[in-house]
Amino acid sequence: MVSNLIKLSLGSLFILSIYSCKGKPKYVKPIIEKKEKKVIDTCRYYAYDAGQIISNLSCKFCHLSPDVAEKDDRGWATFRGLARMDSLKIVDYTFTKKHKGWFSENGPYKTARMDTLSDCEIRNVIRYIKDSDRNIPLPGQ
């Protein structure tokens, strides 16, 4: 407990000294913390918005959405097939590797502007894909 307090005060002293070197005001740290908190709070899931992103990226032209099977007759993953994949795998393949580079800066689909998606939007796209296989009843009215 006491050692923690010492660490804490030493830490703040250290931070304080760094900022004083740069001549920045000492209340910079609390502002950063506020920002981080805000980022977490603003990432809300709206199925409608996530659906629009998927529609604009035209995912369902290749990953067929009415299909019950996981793969189509060409062996390509259907939308349901995507939903049953590991989320991290989808993120890596689609958004990090830009889908074989097709959606990269110099790729053939560069106009699709996949690069402008925020982390929150990417997370919501993944949730939309996952939900499509969860048989969540869509309430109406």
Next chain:
Amino acid sequence: MIVNLIIMYANLIDVFKTNISMLQNQPLSGGIVAKNLRISDNGSGELTLYGDFNITLKVLDLTTDGAPSLNSLMTFTQQVITSKLRGGGYKGGISYFKYDSSKKAFDLNKNQTYSIRYSFNFSVNVIQIKMLNELKGNDFVLAVVDSIGYQFTDQQGKRHYSGGLTNGMGGPAVISYDVWKRYKYIGVHEFFHTLGLVDIEDNSKKNRLMYHLGNNTGHSISDAERGDMMQFIMRNIKDMTKSTYTNLNNNTVKLLGNFLNSPTNGFKFNQAKFR
């Protein structure tokens, strides 16, 4: 002259033979039946898709005391679905493969970004079925029940009763007869869930058919939503290079049975009618 007639006759027989074998291989039935499909390429990045689509939605009355207004509600639903699907659709920025007009096929080795114009004609039929065995694997169905117990929470954390529930893309859909009588559009709203659309909760979009928190000020469908429904109905643009097709086997009967009997949905209906 006579020779010509004989040749014509022989050709006709060929046409019949082709049609019969096609029907044998691929029975044209179900929620979506498409004919006269073709693609036209303007050569500068725009494809126009043509086709005649028959959409059939089967209505199954599972109410305890019967539904005297069912016919007029079904007529209304058929008219609204027809008018909402009319006018085709347009979508730019489609990342797909290059179309080869001479081969009437897509070249999977060449990427291409297209604008797509849907020029589809729709004939919509909302029909009542009396017995469960009139429901086939790939049909669309709207089951009418006495009431729905399921409640949902909106973005603001407010709880709402449901007038209808759809089991995601492809359906089936279930609606409460009492709510349908009070809010005529709910049949169309649920069917459009079946065609892949999602609910809207944005306060500024109360004029939209898919807004689902009550007190709608209108029932419009956006161009983007219409485009998404066209895409769902078409399923696979590759199929547009064939001349006919039907939608996939969804095993609607089994899905409906599971959906109706799922306790979380809280459907009240005449069990004797679902056998």
